[in-house]
Amino acid sequence: MSTLTEVTRLAGRVRERLAELHPGAPLGELETLPGGHSGLTFSITAGPAAYVVKAVPPGRRPVGRNDVLRQARVLRGLAGLLPVPGVVVVDEHEPAWFAMEFVRGEAIEPVLDDHRLDPGLCRRRMVALAGLLRGLHLSGPPALEDSVPLDPAAELDRWSRTMRAVPPELREGGEELLERLALSAPAGLPPVLTHGDFRLGNVLCVGERPAAVVDWEIWGYGDPRPDLAWFLLFADHRNFPRLGREIPGLAGEEELLAAYLDGAPAPPDFDWFRALARTKMAAIMGHNLRRHREGTHHDPDQERLPPTIAAMIRTARDILG
Structure with missing residues (x-):
């Protein structure tokens, strides 16, 4: 099965769960987030809310960097203790994925990245x-x-x-x-x-x-x-x-x-x-x-x-x- 087909199926699953959280709200498309992310990382909107979705890549085992459920667990464990994105949906069915709040901000490494920060x-x-x-x-x-x-x-x-x-x-x-x-x-x-x-x-x-x-x-x-x-x-x-x-x-x-x-x-x-x-x-x-x-x-x-x-x-x- 092609990666495109897998992503299309994933998008359907994500939209279905987000529709339950936001009844009647317009749902955006699942868009790939650029950058050096591990596994599959997407963004999606549900009405005024925005989320980041992390999923196990097609054909990969959910181990190491691809174990997105393990990432969801630590984020939930740190809620209220450290500023981390809030996890809103966890789907353990294969391929597993979870959705978390889209937090706006800059992630810039001063001595390595090209930037104009003060x-x-x-x-x-x-x-x-x-x-x-x-x-x-x-x-x-x-x-x-x-x-x-x-x-x-x-x-x-x-x-x-x-x-x-x-x-x-x-x-x-x-x-x-x-x-x-x-x-x-x-x-x-x-x-x-x-x-x-x-x-x-x-x-x-x-x-x-x-x-x-x-x-x-x-x-x-x-x-x-x-x-x-x-x-x-x-x-x-x-x-x-x-x-x-x-x-x-x-x-x-x-x-x-x-x-x-x-x-x-x-x-x-x-x-x-x-x-x-x-x-x-x-x-x-x-x-x-x-x-x-x-x-x-x-x-x-x-x-x-x-x-x-x-x-x-x-x-x-x-x-x-």
Whole structure:
């Protein structure tokens, strides 16, 4: 069955459920949302209301990033605790899908995206996000039954596999870095709810206010330090040679860390997690570049990545001492 036929059937199911929520209201068409979304992501209107629909792609198993029901569960679990889109419909029949409120706002990564935002506004958003991340980690274990806590060694193992699948010429020094990380892996902290890709590019903002944290495809339950280190990585354009843009006045890693801690002691062994964040970024970029060069996913823009991959590996090693 063609993808077009599957999407047409999905549209019928979505319109039927939304008609129950909005009797007599005119229903719009199911339109694909542009951007780097996982799975199938659409928008649709029902009268004055607007929704985002996420669905399992045709022919795919509902696992990992395609497990949209798992995403719906965490969004519902966070309602009232964190600014997230409200889930209005969940349909577990295959292929599964759910609908959530369409939250208007900007999701802009200051040092990586092309934009004309005021640097002061970017700085205030970054500091606000540090507090938001602290709130997520302090929200307490959610009533979610399907997330096995990950300790630092398991997190390292996950990204080591990704790094080692990258051709050696794209990850010079990477093997030594992985070995050094493995030899010095710290003990884990009590597990908390984690986003997995927490940064300004995944938070819709209105002015300086975070309106909704989105993209919960890889949320987990584990040590909070990987989330924090990943967020801080995006504070400095120098981490991304040939990709980053210098914006005077942005909050740096130290200021954002202080905003996150809010007077609490610094987390132990945090430099290890700063190095791990750079290892993760190098592995992801190397993976994407390999897919482009192999023809799996053609994207010539990936050819800009080698200097940043090299910088991530080099600075990770420097952080470890």
